[in-house]
Structure formats: C-alpha cells, structure tokens
Amino acid sequence: MQCSRGLEREGFLIDKAFLGGGVYSLRFETQELLPAILPGQFFMVGPHRWKSDPFLLRPFAVVDGSENGVEFLMKVVGRGTKDIVSCERGTSFRLRGPLGNGVFTATRGRSLALVAGGIGVAPLLCAWKFHSDVISSFVFGVSNRDWAGVADWASSKVSGLTVASDDGSLGCKGTAPDVLKKEGDFIDEIWACGPVPMLKAVYETFGGKSLIMASLESRMGCGIGGCHSCTVKTQRGMLKVCHDGPVFDLSEVFLDELI
Ligand SMILES: Cc1cc2nc3c(=O)[nH]c(=O)nc-3n(C[C@H](O)[C@H](O)[C@H](O)COP(=O)(O)OP(=O)(O)OC[C@H]3O[C@@H](n4cnc5c(N)ncnc54)[C@H](O)[C@@H]3O)c2cc1C
Ligand code: FES
Structure with missing residues (x-):
C-alpha cells in the first residue's frame, strides 16, 4: 500500500x-x-x-x-x-x-437552473445531488446520439433531466441554452459547465438577467496553486482555476481569452 x-x-x-x-x-x-x-x-x-x-x-x-x-x-x-x-x-x-475553493453554493429562495454541455455534465451531477430541492431545471446538451449512453446514465441520477442534441437525434433538438430559454421561466441563477462556445452562448442568452456561475476548465500542472499553468483573465486580474475556481461568476471572466 x-x-x-x-x-x-x-x-x-x-x-x-x-x-x-x-x-x-x-x-x-x-x-x-x-x-x-x-x-x-x-x-x-x-x-x-x-x-x-x-x-x-x-x-x-x-x-x-x-x-x-x-x-x-x-x-x-x-x-x-x-x-x-x-x-x-x-x-x-x-x-x-x-481541490478548488470556488464551488457551487445555492442561495435559498432564488430560482436555479443547470446547463451542461457534453462532459461538463460531471460537476453538475454533483451539484444536483446537493441542491436538487432548489433546482427547477437541468438541461444536458450534447452533439448527437453518440451520447445516448451518457444521457441514460445521467438520467438515472437526475429525475426530470432534459436532454437536448444539436442535430435532434437525441432528446429535443437545439443547444442547451436555447432549450432552457424556451422553457421561458425567469431564472435568478444558472450554473453551467461545458465547452467555451456553450458558455458564451449561455452568457449571451442570460447574462445581465441571471447570475451565471460556471465551472471552467484549463490545463493544470499541480491543481494546488503552485505552478500558474491554469490562470484565466478576469475583472479581478489573473486568477487560478485550481485555487480561485473552478467555479467563477461568468460576468467577471474574459470569455474571449478562454481556450
Ligand atoms: C477543473 C477541471 C475539471 C475537469 N473535469 C473533467 C471531467 O469531469 N471529465 C473529463 O473527462 N474531463 C475533465 N476535465 C478535462 C480533463 O482534465 C482533460 O481532458 C484531461 O486532463 C486530458 O488529459 P489527456 O492526457 O488525455 O489529454 P492531453 O493529451 O493532455 O490533451 C488532449 C487534448 O485535450 C485537451 N485538454 C487537455 N487538458 C485539458 C483541460 N484541462 N481542459 C480542456 N482541454 C484539455 C488538449 O488541449 C488536447 O487538445 C477537467 C478539467 C478541469 C480543469
Ligand atoms: S494547476 Fe498549478 S496553479 Fe493551478
């Protein structure tokens, strides 16, 4: 051992x-x-x-x-x-x-929805387990039905999971942010994780109206704040995804600088 x-x-x-x-x-x-x-x-x-x-x-x-x-x-x-x-x-x-100090924290009394893209569903499944009592909607967007097995697996953990695919071959047709928008309800807060284009779409659709907290990805060397390989540019300066995140208020992040 x-x-x-x-x-x-x-x-x-x-x-x-x-x-x-x-x-x-x-x-x-x-x-x-x-x-x-x-x-x-x-x-x-x-x-x-x-x-x-x-x-x-x-x-x-x-x-x-x-x-x-x-x-x-x-x-x-x-x-x-x-x-x-x-x-x-x-x-x-x-x-x-x-690891990580920036985490998903729910505020009682505020409406909350989750938006995942592809493998970005992982941290949101954990968030669902903790906060399912205050989450009104969880949309899982994928590219196509290659993700059917993952969608079934996620659905077994999340009651009422909405699956959406870009080409309509799995669940409803459309991107995850579009599907959430069609639900039409005002949402105080959105938790998101997925590819950068999806995060940008979430911000373009809901930014300024809802608080958007997103789990970011970056290349990591150590995971504990020691190597600076994971920094992202934010309104508060360069921050480390591993130490200051991985969950950030998306309005503070320079999205065009994310890779
Ligand atoms: C906080 C955090 C949480 C993550 N959670 C998950 C998760 O739950 N499930 C999961 O499958 N992956 C997750 N990732 C991404 C995962 O760490 C990378 O896919 C993995 O490190 C790639 O290693 P590799 O040696 O296979 O790829 P490499 O050979 O190192 O790279 C292959 C390709 O993947 C890209 N890549 C490598 N690392 C990352 C990264 N960190 N972020 C984005 N693109 C990367 C490279 O640019 C390259 O195009 C997470 C990343 C972070 C920072
Ligand atoms: S991974 Fe080393 S500082 Fe973040």
Whole structure:
C-alpha cells in the first residue's frame, strides 16, 4: 500500500463502465477517509505507475463522493485519459483532492437552473445531488446520439433531466441554452459547465438577467496553486482555476481569452 502525502490519498479503481462516445464512469475506493467534498470540487488523478513516466496527474470533477470513495466521468481525449481508462479494476491510483475553493453554493429562495454541455455534465451531477430541492431545471446538451449512453446514465441520477442534441437525434433538438430559454421561466441563477462556445452562448442568452456561475476548465500542472499553468483573465486580474475556481461568476471572466 502507498502512503498518503498531504492532500493525496491512495485510491483503488473498483468500478469502470463504458458509456459510449469515448466516455467512462470510474469509481474509486480509499482506505483513508476523504474530507467532505463540495459540488464543483475536483481531484488530480493518475495511476501510481505514472511515477516512472513524465505524466502529470489530470484534473477531473467529482460526480459523486463519500468519505471512502469518489466517482468521476471521463472522456478520452489524449494520452492521459486513454491510459487511465485502460487500467484494470484494483489498480492503485493517486487521488489529490478534493481541490478548488470556488464551488457551487445555492442561495435559498432564488430560482436555479443547470446547463451542461457534453462532459461538463460531471460537476453538475454533483451539484444536483446537493441542491436538487432548489433546482427547477437541468438541461444536458450534447452533439448527437453518440451520447445516448451518457444521457441514460445521467438520467438515472437526475429525475426530470432534459436532454437536448444539436442535430435532434437525441432528446429535443437545439443547444442547451436555447432549450432552457424556451422553457421561458425567469431564472435568478444558472450554473453551467461545458465547452467555451456553450458558455458564451449561455452568457449571451442570460447574462445581465441571471447570475451565471460556471465551472471552467484549463490545463493544470499541480491543481494546488503552485505552478500558474491554469490562470484565466478576469475583472479581478489573473486568477487560478485550481485555487480561485473552478467555479467563477461568468460576468467577471474574459470569455474571449478562454481556450
Ligand atoms: C477543473 C477541471 C475539471 C475537469 N473535469 C473533467 C471531467 O469531469 N471529465 C473529463 O473527462 N474531463 C475533465 N476535465 C478535462 C480533463 O482534465 C482533460 O481532458 C484531461 O486532463 C486530458 O488529459 P489527456 O492526457 O488525455 O489529454 P492531453 O493529451 O493532455 O490533451 C488532449 C487534448 O485535450 C485537451 N485538454 C487537455 N487538458 C485539458 C483541460 N484541462 N481542459 C480542456 N482541454 C484539455 C488538449 O488541449 C488536447 O487538445 C477537467 C478539467 C478541469 C480543469
Ligand atoms: S494547476 Fe498549478 S496553479 Fe493551478
């Protein structure tokens, strides 16, 4: 068994399911207790065997967590994610977290809707688990029916999830912000996570009327504020996604500078 180092614990991959479209759900179990996890927080994740290879741990939002386990949703996009999902059950992992100080926090009495795009559904599933009693609508937008397995999996966790696809091949036709707009209700606050074009569309559609809190992605080296690789330009200066976020008030972020 490996020793824990500060924020880092050893976790064992106990469950892995392929959901289609290059997306997997992965569940880890830890022997040491994990601190309480807040919605929007993330872990830096990688198998222990990466020690012998110049691999940095990769950031993933928590979908669900408890004191002795954590679940992630991972889309294979490159070398790191490909290697992680190839691991067998029982593989020993480094789990650094939970990380992030900017999280999703609900204000009682304010109407709230969630808008997810693609793999951005991950942190919003965690937010739903915490705050489903005050969330009036949750729209999950995807490109096409390649995401059917992920949509079914998400629907099993979220009652009343609205699925929308760009080409109309899954759920209703349209982008997630358009579908939420068609629902027509005034919303005090929107929580969003997804690709930058979707975040821009959410801001163009609802900015100035609703408070939009978005979980941002950036390339991360350390996840703990030490390497400056994850900075984003905001009205408050350059902020670190890992330390100051990952959840930000979107009106403060220079969206055109996001990659
Ligand atoms: C706070 C946070 C939470 C995240 N949560 C999830 C999650 O729940 N599920 C999930 O699948 N992914 C999530 N990501 C993105 C995930 O970390 C990257 O996809 C992963 O690190 C890519 O590693 P790789 O080695 O496979 O890809 P690489 O080989 O490093 O890169 C492959 C491609 O992916 C792009 N890419 C790499 N890292 C990122 C990144 N951090 N953000 C955006 N694009 C990137 C690269 O530009 C390149 O085009 C999150 C990122 C952050 C910052
Ligand atoms: S990832 Fe190192 S400072 Fe944010």
